Structure formats: structure tokens, C-alpha cells
Amino acid sequence: xxxAIVGASGAVGQELMKxxxxxxxxxxxLTLFGSKRSAGRSYSxxxxxxxxxxxxxxxxFRGIDIAFVSAGGSTSKEFASTITKYGTLMIxxxxxxxxxxxxxxxxxxxxxxxxxxxxxxxxxxxxxxxxLMVVALKAIAxxxxxxxxxxxxxxxxxxxxxxxxxxxxxxxxxxxxxxxPTVEKFAYQLAYNLIPxxxxxxxxxxxxxxxxxHNETRKIMHSDDISVSATCVRVPVLRAxxxxxxxxxxxxxxxxxxxxxxxxxDGVVVVDNPAEKAxxxxxxASGKDPVYVGRIRRDIANPNGLTFWLSGDQIRKGAALNAVxxxxxxxxxx
Amino acid sequence: xxxAIVGASGAVGQELMKxxxxxxxxxxxLTLFGSKRSAGRSYSxxxxxxxxxxxxxxxxFRGIDIAFVSAGGSTSKEFASTITKYGTLMIxxxxxxxxxxxxxxxxxxxxxxxxxxxxxxxxxxxxxxxxLMVVALKAIAxxxxxxxxxxxxxxxxxxxxxxxxxxxxxxxxxxxxxxxPTVEKFAYQLAYNLIPxxxxxxxxxxxxxxxxxHNETRKIMHSDDISVSATCVRVPVLRAxxxxxxxxxxxxxxxxxxxxxxxxxDGVVVVDNPAEKAxxxxxxASGKDPVYVGRIRRDIANPNGLTFWLSGDQIRKGAALNAVxxxxxxxxxx
Numbered sequence: 001x002x003x004a005i006v007g008a009s010g011a012v013g014q015e016l017m018k019x020x021x022x023x024x025x026x027x028x029x030l031t032l033f034g035s036k037r038s039a040g041r042s043y044s045x046x047x048x049x050x051x052x053x054x055x056x057x058x059x060x061f062r063g064i065d066i067a068f069v070s071a072g073g074s075t076s077k078e079f080a081s082t083i084t085k086y087g088t089l090m091i092x093x094x095x096x097x098x099x100x101x102x103x104x105x106x107x108x109x110x111x112x113x114x115x116x117x118x119x120x121x122x123x124x125x126x127x128x129x130x131x132l133m134v135v136a137l138k139a140i141a142x143x144x145x146x147x148x149x150x151x152x153x154x155x156x157x158x159x160x161x162x163x164x165x166x167x168x169x170x171x172x173x174x175x176x177x178x179x180x181p182t183v184e185k186f187a188y189q190l191a192y193n194l195i196p197x198x199x200x201x202x203x204x205x206x207x208x209x210x211x212x213x214h215n216e217t218r219k220i221m222h223s224d225d226i227s228v229s230a231t232c233v234r235v236p237v238l239r240a241x242x243x244x245x246x247x248x249x250x251x252x253x254x255x256x257x258x259x260x261x262x263x264x265x266d267g268v269v270v271v272d273n274p275a276e277k278a279x280x281x282x283x284x285a286s287g288k289d290p291v292y293v294g295r296i297r298r299d300i301a302n303p304n305g306l307t308f309w310l311s312g313d314q315i316r317k318g319a320a321l322n323a324v325x326x327x328x329x330x331x332x333x334x
Numbered sequence: 335x336x337x338a339i340v341g342a343s344g345a346v347g348q349e350l351m352k353x354x355x356x357x358x359x360x361x362x363x364l365t366l367f368g369s370k371r372s373a374g375r376s377y378s379x380x381x382x383x384x385x386x387x388x389x390x391x392x393x394x395f396r397g398i399d400i401a402f403v404s405a406g407g408s409t410s411k412e413f414a415s416t417i418t419k420y421g422t423l424m425i426x427x428x429x430x431x432x433x434x435x436x437x438x439x440x441x442x443x444x445x446x447x448x449x450x451x452x453x454x455x456x457x458x459x460x461x462x463x464x465x466l467m468v469v470a471l472k473a474i475a476x477x478x479x480x481x482x483x484x485x486x487x488x489x490x491x492x493x494x495x496x497x498x499x500x501x502x503x504x505x506x507x508x509x510x511x512x513x514x515p516t517v518e519k520f521a522y523q524l525a526y527n528l529i530p531x532x533x534x535x536x537x538x539x540x541x542x543x544x545x546x547x548h549n550e551t552r553k554i555m556h557s558d559d560i561s562v563s564a565t566c567v568r569v570p571v572l573r574a575x576x577x578x579x580x581x582x583x584x585x586x587x588x589x590x591x592x593x594x595x596x597x598x599x600d601g602v603v604v605v606d607n608p609a610e611k612a613x614x615x616x617x618x619a620s621g622k623d624p625v626y627v628g629r630i631r632r633d634i635a636n637p638n639g640l641t642f643w644l645s646g647d648q649i650r651k652g653a654a655l656n657a658v659x660x661x662x663x664x665x666x667x668x
Contacts, residue, residue, distance in 0.1 A: 148635040148636065149635065150484045150580050150633075150635060152486030152565075154488070154528055154567065169510075172506040172510065173510055176506065187611050188611075188615060188617070189617060192570065192572050192616075192617060193571065193616055193617040194488055194569065194571060194576050194615060194616055194645075195615060196578075196613050196614070196615070196628075196643045197608070197611065197613060201608035204631060204632065204634070205589065205629070205630070205631030205632070206631060206634070214634060227634055227635035227636075228634075228635060229634050229635040229639070229641055231578040231641060233488065233576075233578070233643075235488070235528065235570075236526065236569075236570050236571075237526055237527065237528060237570075238526050242528050242530075242567075244486035244530075244565040244567070244578075246563065255539065274531070274535035274539065277521050277522075277531065279530050279531060280530070281522060281527055281528060281529060281530070282526075282527055282528055283522070283523060283526060283527040294530070295530055295539070297538060297539030298538065299484075299563045300538070300540070300548060300561055300562075300563050301483065301484060301561035302482065302563070307484075307563055307565060309565060309567075
């Protein structure tokens, strides 16, 4: 396969190169694209140096089979027709096309088959927090349909990019040195703090990030009967997101049934042994592929409810890994 | 009033001295008690030096009107009869007596009048996370009775004491220096991490901390119709707790009604102006008295639901301030 990465110098772009290699993805040629600023940089992939080309409106994508695009929504919108002009499949990490009816929104463990319905040659990679959650929800929905979800997120700095992770580390050094911390990547200081504000606010008081969890979950899980009320919070963690989730199902699902289903579910590892202090933590999930699920128990406030806690790497399953898994799903099932 | 503090050298003990002064509490004499280890230490209170006496089974509490006790549950249990022997009112910060039928559990803004029913001369100060939440819930329950609460907490290091706060700061310094972080106060490294485990696990999979939020909320709010399902998580924040709360009421309460009621509620400050990036954050709540409430909006997964976010100082309203406010309530209403 001739593969391209657009946004090669970003946190997700860099991870995409690692994941392509980790998953032994069949890459004949890798072409890297980036902004004018990052053009000319060189990265090694499977022993070969790849130089980043500037992304332009030309015929550069002719002959490329799959382009993984992670350079922000405006770049995705502007370049979608250039990228797909000669039939290249665009797997887009931005939110630009996620809710478009003719663009599938895919988490392979949940709705992989949707990846074959690509009239525009675009597949959208869902929001990171949503991906991690639906991988777990799928196992429960297979036992009984899901009606409502309440979710509080604990989102790492990585969701705002590599520079945001650097800023968090720098803030701790500055505070330790008695200096005022640099605040550029988030609305406020994140070190020793929490910021209940990710993406912009919408008219109903929810942020776009929170509404993505509602809208994208319904689209991925093919159900408009599911409602999701989310509160998304940035926490001073580097690269794995965590979530406290309450699920109400049509008929009751016991913690034992859920645990068994989750243990068998693709992409999930159950870490749920309180007696041994075993539960998911973002530090353990960092750099790993699975969604770790634990603290599985009855919702004592709802007879049809379950609650659990999950952690998963935001850059891998939340972004780069899921994108490559979409491509892999298509190859394996074509 | 002759006042005593038991556990004077701890984080809460130290804050109790500050709060007594901040609230102009009428203190004629302050007597400090502590363990053998802290006996002999001296602290200044209103310009006078107070030396910590070792807590012993003797007649030291004769003549003391109120004793604020914050030295752990086992000390509270062991010394309750010694402390109350001559009629001293014991305001206890531990969980030792909270659920005892003949011990009131008091948050003055919610159930202050309960403080007058003290057959054992003991009043219990509730769990910190519960105090912060019920101050906000009260305003909503006054509009329509509360049925269910789902709450995800984001709890600061201070809940585990002053040494735990120091350990968190030290961990960042150690990580920056490339050293392995010291892990003594929590089950795992807290720096750059989250630990979904506060207090010990119970048979139903919830921790004691989580069950306190259920049981204590019902007792404080005088309602066995309320169920609370909590997930309590330790986060790398120093001294203010935060909570994502979903509330289901008997009849719908609009965000506008809730906001208005919360704005008028004792002990609450509403910080809820997304357009101006105004919402509660633990860094802003640290060292402050109110419970800050924001992100008030409809629960889009429940027609009778509301959701909000709060932050409040764990050592002040979560512990020392509430204890002194209980004493103040009694004085002002006697």
C-alpha cells in the first residue's frame, strides 16, 4: 500500500508512524505531508528517511491508497478534495466530517463494516473520548440495548497536542522554581488544577467535546435511543484519558455479565480486582493499545444501571491506533 | 468559650486554628492536644503561644466547652468518653460516629438544627466530598425532592493529609530529576496519574468513600428516597476537591431555576459564565470558604435531570470550616 500521513510532525502524526510499524501495516511507500513550517523535516520509518512535503493543492496524492489526516479540521476541509481526487481513501482524525451522513464514523470493534460505505472516499476517526467509551459500551449493548449514559471524563494534556504536554511539564518546573507558569495551550494553568472546559461551549451549556460524546456515540452505535450526558474535564495527566461511566440498559445487566462480556470484547482489557488494588490508571494505560476497564459494579441509584471506570491512551486508541485499525479492518475484510 | 483542638499538628488541626480566628470565634482559652510525637510543639494563636499536650485518659477536658477532634477514627473512638466526660461538646471530623443514630451529622447550611440533638455530646462532621455536594444539592432539593445522584469526584491530595500533599510536590521534583518518585501516602504514584480508589473497598465494589456519599447524603438531607452512586478518584491537585454531579429530581428543575436557587444559597458561589470562561476550578477554590458551582445545565439524558460541576476547598469547607460553622451555628441559635 502507498500510504500518506498528513500532519506528520504532530503528536498524532508521529504516533501514526509508530502504529503503522507496530501493526506491521503493509506499507510500500510512506509519504509525509505537513505545513510549510514543518516541510523539510525528516523522520525515519522502517530504516528509511522520509522528508515532510508541504501540503499543496496539486496531484501529490495520485497513486496513494490511504492518507491518514491529522492536521486539524480546517486543513481537512480545505484539502479533502485534493486528497481524494484520485481515489485515495482519506481517514480523517478531525471533527470536520464526522457527522456528515455520507461519511462513516468508525471504531472497528463496534461498527467496522461501516468503513466499506465511503461514497466520498472519506472515513472519519471519532473523538478520542468517545472511541474509548464505545469500545466498552459495545460489550454491554450486546447484552441489552443502552438507553442512557452519564460520563465524567478526566482528559490528558495530549488531547491538545504535543506542545500542550510540554507546557504541563514546564508548568511544574516553573512552579517548583517559584516562577509564574506559562499558560498558552489551555485557558488556565493545568498543573495542580482541573479545567472543566474542552473545545468551545454550545448554546445548551455543553461544550462541543461533550456533545461529540452524545452525537458520535449514537452514530457509531447506530442508535438514536441512546442519550449521553457528558462533563469533559482536562486533568494534569500526560497522555491517557480516563472516564467514570454510568450506563442504563433496557433490561438489567449484572456486573458479572458485564465483566464477562468486557473480558471477551475486542480492544478491552478488564483490570478489576479491588482486593489486589487492580484498576485502570492513566499512567498504566499510557503508550498501550487496549481500553482498560475496571471498577465494574451495580449503579446503586438505578436498578437498570451499571457503572465502571476506564483508562486508555489518547494518542493511540484515541487517535492514531484507531485510524490504522480502520485501514487494517478494510484490508482484512476486503 | 474554652476550646480544644485534638490533632492540632495535622492539616485539619492547623486549619482549625486559622478558621477559629478568621470567623472571630469567641475563644477564651485554646488548648491543643496531639499524639505523643507532636506533644510539646508550640503554635501561635491570636498572639499567644499554645503548646500541644499529649492526649491522655484523664480529666484534661474538664471545663472545655467545645473540642474539635481530627486525629483519625480510632483516636475518636478511643477518646470520645474522655473528651465528653464533663459535658464537652465533641465535634468530630472522623467517620467513627457519623452513621450512629444518636449522633447528628451536620452541615449547617443543610441541617443545622440537628446540631441541637446531642445525647452523647458528639456531633459528626461529614465526609469532605459529601459536605461540598450537599451544600449544592440543598438548593435544588428545596425546589423539588431529589431522587438520584450520580457523582464523579476529582479529589485532592489533601484528603490524605499534609504529608500526602508534600509527597505529590516531591514526586514532580523527582520525576523532573529523572528519579523514581517516592510512593508512600497513596497506593500508586499520583503525579501525572489518577487513582480511582479512596478508602477501602466494600463488598458491593464501591469504596467506603463512595458509600459515605450515599449514606451521609441521606442522613444529612433526611431522605431515604435519595440514592447516590459515586466514583471517587484521587487526582494530582493539592487541596480542593471537584465533582461532576448529575441530579434527578421528582419534577423537572430548569437550569435557570437551579442557578437562581444556587446563587441565593448559603455557602455557595455560582461561577457559571462559559462565554467568559468562568467556571469553578480547584486552583481558584483553594483556601476559600464557599462551594463554587458552575456548568449548570440540563441533563440531556434525563428529562428530570440537571448536571453541574463544583469545586471547594477540602481542608476548609470539607473539614475545618464546617466543624467551626457547626459550633457557630449552635452559639448563634442557642
